[in-house]
Amino acid sequence: CMIDLSKVKAQILKQFGSQAGNTRGKEAIVLVSSGSFAPVHLMHTRMFEIAKSAAEKRGLIVVGGFMSPSGDDYVRGKLGPGNWITLQQRVDMARLACSDSDWVSVVDWGISRGSEVTRLINEHLMQEFPEYVGNNYRRPLLHALEIHGADTLLRFRAWQQSKRYIGLGRAGYTQALIEGIRTAGSNNIILAEEELPDISSTKVREAVKSGSDLNQMLCPPVADYMRRVIVPWWQQYNNSSSTSKKVKKVMVN
Numbered sequence: 001c002m003i004d005l006s007k008v009k010a011q012i013l014k015q016f017g018s019q020a021g022n023t024r025g026k027e028a029i030v031l032v033s034s035g036s037f038a039p040v041h042l043m044h045t046r047m048f049e050i051a052k053s054a055a056e057k058r059g060l061i062v063v064g065g066f067m068s069p070s071g072d073d074y075v076r077g078k079l080g081p082g083n084w085i086t087l088q089q090r091v092d093m094a095r096l097a098c099s100d101s102d103w104v105s106v107v108d109w110g111i112s113r114g115s116e117v118t119r120l121i122n123e124h125l126m127q128e129f130p131e132y133v134g135n136n137y138r139r140p141l142l143h144a145l146e147i148h149g150a151d152t153l154l155r156f157r158a159w160q161q162s163k164r165y166i167g168l169g170r171a172g173y174t175q176a177l178i179e180g181i182r183t184a185g186s187n188n189i190i191l192a193e194e195e196l197p198d199i200s201s202t203k204v205r206e207a208v209k210s211g212s213d214l215n216q217m218l219c220p221p222v223a224d225y226m227r228r229v230i231v232p233w234w235q236q237y238n239n240s241s242s243t244s245k246k247v248k249k250v251m252v253n
Contacts, residue, residue, distance in 0.1 A: 063142070168192050
């Protein structure tokens with residue numbers, strides 16, 4: 001699995017200079033978010049900024065972030081044949097969405113398990129930046145941390161785990177997560193104070209199909225890609241599927 005760590009390298013140099021010895025007592029992290037990203041929308045990019053702010057308030061130094069779109073089988077099964085978007089298309093849009101960011105990048109592995117993505121990124125960090133990976137007094141603990149919404153963290157009762165997460169508030173779930181953390185006396189979840197607005201990829205796809213304004217949902221390059229590439233592809237895919245069904249029906253009759 002290949003990965004572009006150029007933004008991480010630039011951020012490490014920006015934060016620490018060229019000497020690993022300048023990092024005594026500091027902890028550097030790379031944020032990771034896995035999901036369908038079908039398509040990536042403004043709240044996806046916003047959540048990285050919210051998570052970064054929450055981590056920095058805890059004294060962590062954020063040196064990178066990665067969007068990791070899930071594989072085609074997972075997305076096709078989740079969205080159905082008439083709504084899905086291929087991995088390559090989703091990767092293309094994710095790269096457009098973070099092209100202006102100096103710290104967020106995209107991995108195109110198509111792995112649906114966030115824990116596996118995080119493990120692989122940690123392996124790459126170890127290989128590329130061995131002088132920064134460790135936990136002694138002269139080195140930061142450079143590693144990846146997963147971002148999850150409060151609803152997801154509630155579902156797998158994350159406060160009972162030793163693994164650390166960045167949690168994002170979601171309306172209807174945040175307070176329950178706070179109660180779970182408080183009851184368990186856990187400190188493994190860094191919970192952002194700001195709740196994400198209710199913009200979903202489902203609403204974006206519906207808006208695209210109805211021809212609605214996308215300015216409040218997508219960055220301009222992604223909106224253009226959806227209209228120029230995805231809508232025609234949906235039409236072609238659905239027309240092809242419809243023709244196939246008619247042919248099968250004729251053959252049966």
